[in-house]
Amino acid sequence: MSQQAPKSIGKINFGLMNPEEYREMSATKVITADTYDDDGFPIDMGLMDPRLGVIDPGLECKTCGKHSGSCNGHFGHIELAAPVIHVGFSKLIRRLLRGTCRECSQLLLNEDQKNEFRDRLERTRDLGRDLNDVTKAGIRQARKSDNCPHCGEQQYDVRHEKPTTYYEVQQVLASDYPARIAKAMEPDEEEDKERTTPTDLADESGLDVGRVQEILSGDFRPREEDRRAIESALGVDLTEEDTNKLMPSDIRDWFEAIPDEDIEVLGINPELSRPEWMILTVLPVPPVTARPSITLDNGQRSEDDLTHKLVDIIRINQRFMENREAGAPQLIIEDLWELLQYHVTTFMDNEISGTPPARHRSGRPLKTLSQRLKGKEGRFRGSLSGKRVNFSARTVISPDPTLSLNEVGVPERVATEMTQTMNVNERNLDKARRYVENGPEGHPGANYVKRADGRRLKVTEKNCEELAQKVEPGWEVARHLIDGDIIIFNRQPSLHRMSIMAHEVVVMPYKTFRLNTVVCAPYNADFDGDEMNMHALQNEEARAEARVLMRVQEQMLSPRFGENIIGAIQDHVTGTYLLTHQNPLFNETQALDLLRATRIDELPEPDEVIDDEEYWTGRSIFSELLPAGLNLEFRSSAGDDVVIEDGTLIEGTIDEDAVGAFGGVIVDTIAKDYSRTRARIFINEVSSLAVRTIMHFGFSISIDDESIPPEAQAQVNEAIENANERVEELIEAYAQGDLESLPGRTIDETLEMKIMQTLGQARDSAGDIAEKHFADDNPAVIMAESGARGSMLNLTQMAGCVGQQAVRGERINRGYDDRTLSHFQEGDLSAEAHGFVKHSYREGLEPKEFFFHAMGGREGLVDTAVRTSKSGYLQRRLINALSELETQYDGTVRDTSDTVVQFEFGEDGTSPVEVSSKQDDPAVDVEQIADRILDNEFDSDEERARFMGDSQPLTNLSEHTDDWWLAQSDD
Amino acid sequence: MTGYDVSETIEARVEETTLPKRLREEVYSTLEARDVTDEEAEQIIQATEAQYEQSRVDPLDPVGTVSAQSIGEPGTQMTMNTFHYAGVAEIDVTQGLPRLIELVDARKEPDTPMMTVYLDEEFGDDRERAHEVVWKIEATKILQLGDVSTNVADMLVQVALNEETLQERWPTVDDPVEVAESIASTIESKLGVDTVQRGLVIEFGPDQPSYRDLLQLVEELREIVFKGIEDISRVVIRREETDDGEEFILYTEGSAFGDVLDIEGVDASRTTCNNIHEIYRNLGVEAAREAIIEETMNTLEEQGLDDVNIRHLMLVADIMTNEGTIESIGRHGISGAKDSVLARAAFEVTVNHLLDAAIHGEVDDLDGVTENVIVGKPIKLGTGDVDLRMGSGKQAD
Numbered sequence A: 001m002s003q004q005a006p007k008s009i010g011k012i013n014f015g016l017m018n019p020e021e022y023r024e025m026s027a028t029k030v031i032t033a034d035t036y037d038d039d040g041f042p043i044d045m046g047l048m049d050p051r052l053g054v055i056d057p058g059l060e061c062k063t064c065g066k067h068s069g070s071c072n073g074h075f076g077h078i079e080l081a082a083p084v085i086h087v088g089f090s091k092l093i094r095r096l097l098r099g100t101c102r103e104c105s106q107l108l109l110n111e112d113q114k115n116e117f118r119d120r121l122e123r124t125r126d127l128g129r130d131l132n133d134v135t136k137a138g139i140r141q142a143r144k145s146d147n148c149p150h151c152g153e154q155q156y157d158v159r160h161e162k163p164t165t166y167y168e169v170q171q172v173l174a175s176d177y178p179a180r181i182a183k184a185m186e187p188d189e190e191e192d193k194e195r196t197t198p199t200d201l202a203d204e205s206g207l208d209v210g211r212v213q214e215i216l217s218g219d220f221r222p223r224e225e226d227r228r229a230i231e232s233a234l235g236v237d238l239t240e241e242d243t244n245k246l247m248p249s250d251i252r253d254w255f256e257a258i259p260d261e262d263i264e265v266l267g268i269n270p271e272l273s274r275p276e277w278m279i280l281t282v283l284p285v286p287p288v289t290a291r292p293s294i295t296l297d298n299g300q301r302s303e304d305d306l307t308h309k310l311v312d313i314i315r316i317n318q319r320f321m322e323n324r325e326a327g328a329p330q331l332i333i334e335d336l337w338e339l340l341q342y343h344v345t346t347f348m349d350n351e352i353s354g355t356p357p358a359r360h361r362s363g364r365p366l367k368t369l370s371q372r373l374k375g376k377e378g379r380f381r382g383s384l385s386g387k388r389v390n391f392s393a394r395t396v397i398s399p400d401p402t403l404s405l406n407e408v409g410v411p412e413r414v415a416t417e418m419t420q421t422m423n424v425n426e427r428n429l430d431k432a433r434r435y436v437e438n439g440p441e442g443h444p445g446a447n448y449v450k451r452a453d454g455r456r457l458k459v460t461e462k463n464c465e466e467l468a469q470k471v472e473p474g475w476e477v478a479r480h481l482i483d484g485d486i487i488i489f490n491r492q493p494s495l496h497r498m499s500i501m502a503h504e505v506v507v508m509p510y511k512t513f514r515l516n517t518v519v520c521a522p523y524n525a526d527f528d529g530d531e532m533n534m535h536a537l538q539n540e541e542a543r544a545e546a547r548v549l550m551r552v553q554e555q556m557l558s559p560r561f562g563e564n565i566i567g568a569i570q571d572h573v574t575g576t577y578l579l580t581h582q583n584p585l586f587n588e589t590q591a592l593d594l595l596r597a598t599r600i601d602e603l604p605e606p607d608e609v610i611d612d613e614e615y616w617t618g619r620s621i622f623s624e625l626l627p628a629g630l631n632l633e634f635r636s637s638a639g640d641d642v643v644i645e646d647g648t649l650i651e652g653t654i655d656e657d658a659v660g661a662f663g664g665v666i667v668d669t670i671a672k673d674y675s676r677t678r679a680r681i682f683i684n685e686v687s688s689l690a691v692r693t694i695m696h697f698g699f700s701i702s703i704d705d706e707s708i709p710p711e712a713q714a715q716v717n718e719a720i721e722n723a724n725e726r727v728e729e730l731i732e733a734y735a736q737g738d739l740e741s742l743p744g745r746t747i748d749e750t751l752e753m754k755i756m757q758t759l760g761q762a763r764d765s766a767g768d769i770a771e772k773h774f775a776d777d778n779p780a781v782i783m784a785e786s787g788a789r790g791s792m793l794n795l796t797q798m799a800g801c802v803g804q805q806a807v808r809g810e811r812i813n814r815g816y817d818d819r820t821l822s823h824f825q826e827g828d829l830s831a832e833a834h835g836f837v838k839h840s841y842r843e844g845l846e847p848k849e850f851f852f853h854a855m856g857g858r859e860g861l862v863d864t865a866v867r868t869s870k871s872g873y874l875q876r877r878l879i880n881a882l883s884e885l886e887t888q889y890d891g892t893v894r895d896t897s898d899t900v901v902q903f904e905f906g907e908d909g910t911s912p913v914e915v916s917s918k919q920d921d922p923a924v925d926v927e928q929i930a931d932r933i934l935d936n937e938f939d940s941d942e943e944r945a946r947f948m949g950d951s952q953p954l955t956n957l958s959e960h961t962d963d964w965w966l967a968q969s970d971d
Numbered sequence B: 001m002t003g004y005d006v007s008e009t010i011e012a013r014v015e016e017t018t019l020p021k022r023l024r025e026e027v028y029s030t031l032e033a034r035d036v037t038d039e040e041a042e043q044i045i046q047a048t049e050a051q052y053e054q055s056r057v058d059p060l061d062p063v064g065t066v067s068a069q070s071i072g073e074p075g076t077q078m079t080m081n082t083f084h085y086a087g088v089a090e091i092d093v094t095q096g097l098p099r100l101i102e103l104v105d106a107r108k109e110p111d112t113p114m115m116t117v118y119l120d121e122e123f124g125d126d127r128e129r130a131h132e133v134v135w136k137i138e139a140t141k142i143l144q145l146g147d148v149s150t151n152v153a154d155m156l157v158q159v160a161l162n163e164e165t166l167q168e169r170w171p172t173v174d175d176p177v178e179v180a181e182s183i184a185s186t187i188e189s190k191l192g193v194d195t196v197q198r199g200l201v202i203e204f205g206p207d208q209p210s211y212r213d214l215l216q217l218v219e220e221l222r223e224i225v226f227k228g229i230e231d232i233s234r235v236v237i238r239r240e241e242t243d244d245g246e247e248f249i250l251y252t253e254g255s256a257f258g259d260v261l262d263i264e265g266v267d268a269s270r271t272t273c274n275n276i277h278e279i280y281r282n283l284g285v286e287a288a289r290e291a292i293i294e295e296t297m298n299t300l301e302e303q304g305l306d307d308v309n310i311r312h313l314m315l316v317a318d319i320m321t322n323e324g325t326i327e328s329i330g331r332h333g334i335s336g337a338k339d340s341v342l343a344r345a346a347f348e349v350t351v352n353h354l355l356d357a358a359i360h361g362e363v364d365d366l367d368g369v370t371e372n373v374i375v376g377k378p379i380k381l382g383t384g385d386v387d388l389r390m391g392s393g394k395q396a397d
Helices: A019-027 A087-099 A109-127 A132-144 A176-185 A198-205 A211-215 A224-234 A248-258 A260-265 A304-324 A329-349 A369-373 A379-384 A413-415 A429-439 A464-470 A515-524 A540-549 A569-580 A588-592 A618-623 A665-675 A674-699 A710-736 A748-772 A779-786 A793-799 A847-884 A926-934 A943-947 A959-966 B008-015 B023-036 B038-053 B061-076 B096-105 B127-137 B164-169 B175-189 B211-223 B257-261 B278-281 B285-300 B310-320 B341-347 B348-359 B369-376
Strands: A076-085 A158-159 A165-173 A239-246 A281-284 A392-399 A407-411 A419-423 A445-450 A457-458 A476-480 A486-490 A500-508 A514-515 A533-537 A586-587 A606-608 A613-615 A634-635 A643-644 A650-652 A900-902 B083-085 B093-096 B114-118 B147-150 B156-161 B194-200 B201-204 B234-242 B245-253
Touching: A019 A158, A076 A248, A076 A304, A076 A329, A087 A158, A087 A165, A087 B348, A109 A132, A109 A419, A176 A198, A176 A248, A198 A224, A211 A224, A239 A248, A239 A634, A281 A329, A329 A369, A329 B234, A369 A379, A369 A748, A369 B083, A369 B348, A379 B369, A407 A413, A407 A665, A413 A500, A419 A445, A419 A613, A429 A445, A429 A464, A429 A476, A445 A514, A457 A569, A457 B234, A464 A533, A476 A618, A486 A540, A500 A515, A500 B211, A515 A674, A515 A926, A569 A618, A569 A674, A569 A779, A586 A588, A586 A618, A586 A943, A588 A613, A588 A674, A606 B194, A618 A650, A618 A674, A634 A665, A634 B096, A650 B175, A674 B278, A710 A748, A710 B114, A748 A793, A748 B061, A779 A793, A847 B061, A847 B096, A900 B310, A926 B023, A926 B038, B008 B023, B008 B310, B023 B038, B023 B201, B061 B096, B061 B310, B093 B096, B096 B285, B127 B164, B127 B211, B127 B234, B127 B245, B147 B211, B156 B164, B156 B175, B156 B211, B175 B194, B175 B201, B175 B211, B257 B278, B285 B310, B341 B369
Parallel strands: A392 A514, A407 A500
Antiparallel strands: A076 A281, A158 A165, A165 A239, A392 A533, A407 A514, A419 A476, A445 A457, A445 A476, A486 A500, A486 A533, A586 A613, A606 A613, A634 A643, A643 A650, B083 B093, B114 B245, B147 B156, B156 B201, B194 B201, B234 B245
16 A cells, blocks of 8 residues: 655645636536435435545545545535625625726725725735725725716715625615605795795706706606706705615626726735635535435435535526526526525525524524534634544543552553554564564553554454564564553643643553542542543654653643642641651651651661660651752741751651642752652652551541530630620611711621621631630641641631621622511611521531521532633633743744744743742842852762753653662762 | 952953843852852852753743643632722722733723822822822712702702812812802803802702703712812722831722823822723833733732742733733734634634635745644644754764
């Protein structure tokens, strides 16, 4: 099988097509409205003519001789009995009719004006602005002249009746002109006007008196100039509108005479698009491949919408011709013409306002050409910008903390479908043979082989062993995915670049993709049924790019805020908190157990020896994971100061602020100052250590953890009671008119604000009371304090009081007239009546409270639903506007047409990935550099060389090369 | 030369680096303070340069897409709740996602226009004088000055002005009657009626005794602006801590940036408003760019998303102002002005773009991103913009 040389599209020219061109490229003229005959064979010169291409497998295309699949199809054509207008250009046609002479077809502009608009057009084109603005101005100018500057012919207004009818509007003498003149000659008392005698009129208009008499009696129709004279003399309008329909054939004749130079002035390129081509005389028939028919289960054929539309067109076309030949009356011809126009119009666009859409037998509007292109599922956005691909898989995800964050667990079923091409040579011949021998079903097997002569063979269970022996260098083997292969992994919505990252494959049993929990943050994934997509890469270039640029560890720092987006989450944070907050002691067995999933297999010197038994503190166990030479000082979210000196945690709690995703200081520092590989190792180890720790201590939460002692409950109730009293006082003051309004607020608003404030305080104090009664080892408190999950507010609502429910930022005010529910008095302003929930979630809500709570909750849900669509559109527009921008070697930011947008990205050219968005964090700290150089704080020459920029750090390409990589670096 | 006490060799060495000005200054001051040898200095400079080079954006980085994502992604976390209180509790300002959309849309008029007016020192320190400016800005209408009543029997509108308010709002005029006179003449010129003014009472009526005309007059009277700027319905004055110490700052509901800048006592260098088009008209496109950055940053900050790198906002502001005027992000702005037919067709209003392209005989050169996705070629960004060829010769090692 010969393959054509790969072609690539260089550029695309747009233009209108000459009807002659249609005829030339047409494979056949279509004259029969039917598709298949009784035997199921396509009818010659019908809509399914085999010369238009083939869709049924096995048949041969009569034009190119290819079979279905390789034949792209060929256009046919229909000779229209009469010209029809192309709807898409109806506005332009109107503009041209108005701007050109009805007689000589020249543009109604003199040479100077033409030149002016030609120049303006040129300039607009150079500036890349919208050409339509200039052409519209040109037409507006042309319409001003009543007479053609070239032939002097009088011009009439052209009226456009949407979608495709045009009328010429002429001002002609009204039929009741004598009456109108007579009326104008009547005396007018109000304006002190006397009767105008015919003599006066004759004097005034300069006409003969006899002629005036004749005109008045209706015996003589005044000529154009007489009419004008009388009109100006009497100040009357003697005309009425006369509309004359312009048939498409008239318009076509009119346009044919427009000179090329004049078209250019209107921004139309005469070489590519002549205006008369906007009126169709020949209709191209799309190839069958563009409108395939489907065979239903019962053997009946169901045709495509376009085919249906074409059938209509051909039928009317035939009828039109028959009627015309039979000499049918003009009225019938015009009706058929209009019908033909309607069908051609809806063939192009079936969503034109004012035109009833063409419908399918079932009543569903047909999907015609425009509808195929338009919108999200249309050809452009649906098929061309978003393509379907092979070598992809999708399934549910589930967590696996034993994987590295770079890895992904791929189910065996997926691994045996997705293949990688292996070029067989002497060195991998044995491996290749083994894959083929395993066949398509055994796991590290192969699905296809390609012989040296280019022939592709499917590996089956039956032929695999035989085929394996034949494999030799020069062949290609499509082998299954194996551990260590690189693939691309994605979770929608892909809002940022960390939504698509490269992972290394670990083939696993069962049917879900497995991922380490620390990559949940960048993907925004959880395991409540989320699904993710996987793409197997198909060439070496793609695989190399994925490894170097897209691997999870390389995407660790978010360009949005310049800090790490991967780190410990939830239980990991709780784990490190438990390990370091109280700094507990562990004996050797326990310590080694905590560290068992890390590289550490030797413990440092024990921190304490009690009764001959050695003990290690949590902090020194954690320190084992830190790289040597790390120095840090910061404040933890738990509130204490963390000090790390030379890779040892001296004091402080390790929590969300230290190792968390979204800017954990330790992770961020390691990723920036050491390397992404070191940071990956650190995160992997921290998460395994944390999981071990949390398993060691045990951690769970129950209802009882949120209960507070009765005396605390009494205090809470009292606080709420007090708040209620204060609200009552406010309402009282309001009713008395004693309430003083805040500046710029009405009394009512002031009252609402004060009540909200009082009730807010009430909830806070209830929270404070509840908080006081929680022990430090309360799981909810630990989680809130360490930043693992939840907040003190959540705790307040669970234990103290849920608080005020709000809709649109106000207390709940909707429902009945002047009251929220029928349980309250009208005009009741109390806390209870407007959605204050005084109970806690643990106590449970009263029905009224529950209802208000649901109202607040509903607003939240609606808000999220509206937000996702709005922000999705915002994102699409932003991406579309900025997608072309790229930094250049000279540091400028330019778009693809080389327009400079910024001379230096972000004014200083620093990368948003390397620099934290925090203002007080400079990218380059000269003082610190000087310190290091002067004090010569380098562990090795290697490190020094790297610091000086004399050597580049090694690139780590795979989990499997870690040992080698670590040996090369000094950590 | 540089004003720093460093040796010439060091100076020459620093000047030949690629370091930006700010970093050079820093290097100089560090070296000056430490008193280092030339050799040490050389090392420090080299290391600084290495660190700087490392923190730079890579060439061919698709910064546009990254910036768009960095602004779009937090959009999903923003609230839709339109009205929220800005720094000043008394003025409602659109916040959150709606405000962000409003900004990138470059709307001619924001939903809730407002200004922050800073005052010159002598006005800003003194409450009385600050109030003088307030009355020049805030639109004063009749209902704020006194009571309006209709006398149906005599077909008269009676305005009883309040002496205190007049003194408060015209602090520079001593005699309230004088003010009343000017008010009366304003009414005469605006409504075209004759007025009778006695002390602080102004009376007037319609030409013909007509009840409808009388009511009509009252309606029109209410709309007359006697002092201040019509568009500004309210001014809130607050004492705030700024870089120059405590001072009075005015917040206005409604905006008329150009008018306010001309008022005596207003510090035009610090006064701003939230309508980027007004800033563009009065201060030019660079100021508009600055305003876009400032406003988007404030919107994000208010939503607790202050961690978005300001460089991303700069890029958006820069592309919006690249043409010298403010263009919106979207069909009517940047995306609609793209060179490529396919890119425009793939964004919005597909069919019209194709038909127009045919008429104008446009050519799509396929250099953009969308076009190349459509025709199935590698896009010219990032690694797609580099041509690498395997060398045939031996590697020089």
